Amino acid sequence: NFIGGQKEDTTDSRNVNYERDFKCELLADIALAKAGYLTEDGKSKLVEKLGIEVGNIFQLGHHYSKKMHDAAFIDKDGKEVPYYMGCYGIGIERTMAAIVEMYNDENGIVWPEIVAPFKLHLLGIGLEDRSVKKHAEEVYKKLVESGVEVLYDDREDVTAGEKFADADLIGCPYRVVVSKKTGDKVEVKKRGENKVALHNLTGLEQIVQR
Secondary structure: EEEOOOOOOOOOOEEEOOOOEEEOOOOOOOOOOOOOOOOOOOOOOOOOOOOOOEEEEEEOOOOOOOOOOOEEOOOOOOEEEOOOOEEEEEOOHHHHHHHHHHEEEEEEOOOOOOOOOOEEEEEEEOOOOOHHHHHHHHHHHHHHHHOOOOOOOOOOOOOOHHHHHHHHOOOOEEEEEOOOOOOOOEEEEEEHHHHHHEEOOOHHHHOOOO
8 A cells, every 4th residue: 555645735645455446557667777677668778876066957847936926027918927047056065065076086086276265375394493484484484465365374383283284285376485595585496296306485476476
């Protein structure tokens, strides 16, 4: 027996019996599709692939407009007609998840520049040295003033290795290091590449503002 509708809103019946209480126009064995099953036309086999829904569109029709006050217009015949509604949405979190799924390596995220939360990750190494800290803060200030979005790691209670690992994990397009070793310049590395180069601030600005 089944639980089934009574052709009334919000009303169902228990112990509904097939054939006694209703008949089907189509009766079939239904199974959850799996890879390797034949397609509906029987000419090929199903292939399973991963996907993610990053956006959706819904056709709402008159469902809401009929319930809303004055959600209508006058048509060419002079009659009041409710709006035909639809809506769409893009899931920001799902979009980010899809990007991370596509752009990553064994160390973390590799954000494409166009969607990166920050263009540049500035690491201050050895900030207990006042000259290093001053230089790092000057670099940060000038970059921000020039319109570059900067994530500044000014933590003094973690090692250089931890900062490098966190920078790779977060995945900003550029990693810039200020330390005693870099002197009055900065060390620049693009995420996902191994090449490291020293630049002055002008050279750095030219790189990140391309």
